[in-house]
Amino acid sequence: MQRLSGKTAIVTGSSYGIGRGVAMLLAEEGANVVVNYSKSEERAQSAVSEIKEQGSEALAVKADVSQSDEVRKLINVCVERFGRLDILVNNAGILPFGSIEEITDEILDRVFRVNFYGTFYCCREAVPVMKKQRYGKIVNISSIAAKRGDNTTAACYGSSKGAQSVLTKSLARQLGPFGINVNAVAPHAIITPMIDYWDQKKRDEMKERIPVRRLGTPRDVAVAVLFLVSDEADFITGQIINVNGGYLMDS
Ligand SMILES: NC(=O)c1ccc[n+]([C@@H]2O[C@H](COP(=O)([O-])OP(=O)(O)OC[C@H]3O[C@@H](n4cnc5c(N)ncnc54)[C@H](O)[C@@H]3O)[C@@H](O)[C@H]2O)c1
Structure with missing residues (x-):
């Protein structure tokens, strides 16, 4: 039996990468999926075709999550088309590089606008719909950098994901009573x-440092998201689950 039949999901930034993997798995489990994209329409349409081939409904919707008016439209289009919104996966994200001296106001602003404001805007628009349903599952795609800080990536990336982690916990506390x-x-x-910049040497070294001795795939992340949005996970909220092959183990 499909675990998400009758459910509707929005996955931000799902034309490629982890988001696409999540969109595909939720659709495989029977959800209708809104494939959000900001630039790559062709890839978004190909994700939609792939989902439809699996027998689920899908819709590609262009919206830059850093713009609140575009996010409002994204949520409205979903509700108009499917009549509800059960699952929101805030996946869209960008990864900047550079030392703190190299991070301009514009880069700092952009990173927070996409990674943090984007998540905030999507939640702000989705929550009233979910409250009315008294049902909702929100999963934010964070990063190891939110837990242990940035190593080679710009310090503002982990900070933006850290802000998103606190938002995750705050909303979990405030929305639990509404079934969200x-x-x-x-x-x-x-x-x-996103990790195209890792050359073969870095990939090989990383594999050696990961207990399960391989790099991860979008599907590895998608299965964790699927669990969190399934009814089996109703008693789990406010958690930030590692998907890293054991590379970081925190308590
Ligand atoms: N790949 C990793 O190892 C890794 C590790 C930690 C965290 N993450 C996080 O996972 C998420 C997905 O990353 P990925 O590896 O698939 O990266 P990616 O660069 O391959 O994909 C990012 C996705 O976000 C979309 N996006 C970017 N800006 C957007 C915007 N303003 N509005 C709408 N969509 C936008 C892109 O179009 C793309 O679909 C990100 O939040 C990233 O920070 C990835």
Whole structure:
């Protein structure tokens, strides 16, 4: 039996990378999926076709999550088309590089606007719909950097994800009474365009440092998201689950 039949999901930034993997798995489990994208329409349409081939409904909706008016439209289009919104996965994110001296106001602003404001805006628009349903599952895609700080990436990336972690916990506390669960998944070393900058040497070294001795795939993240949005996870909220092959183990 499919675990999400009759449910509707929005996955931000799901034309490629982890978001696409999540969109595909939720659809495989029977959810209708809104594939959000900001630039790559062709890839978003190909994700929609792939989902439809699996027998679920899907819709590609363009929206830059850093813009509140575009996020409002994204949520409205979903509710108009499917009549509800059960699952929101805040996946869209960007990764900047550079020392603190190199991070301009514009870069800092952009990173927080996409990674933190984007999550905030999507939750702000989705929550009234979910409250009315007295049902909702929100999963934010965090990062290992939110837990242990940035190593080679710009210090503002982990900070933006850290802010998102606190938002995850705050919303979990405030929305639990309305039947809405809010969790996050913190990946590391997942093979997507985001880690294209890792050369073969870095990939091989990383594999050696990961207990399960491989890099992760979008599917590895998607299965954790699927669990958190399923009814089996009703008693789990405010958690930030590591998906990193054991690279970071925290309590
Ligand atoms: N790949 C990893 O190892 C890794 C590790 C830790 C955290 N993450 C997080 O996972 C999430 C997905 O990352 P990924 O590896 O798939 O990266 P990616 O660069 O491959 O994909 C990012 C996605 O976000 C979308 N996006 C970017 N800005 C957007 C905006 N303003 N509005 C809407 N969509 C936007 C892109 O179009 C793309 O679909 C991100 O939040 C990232 O920070 C990834």
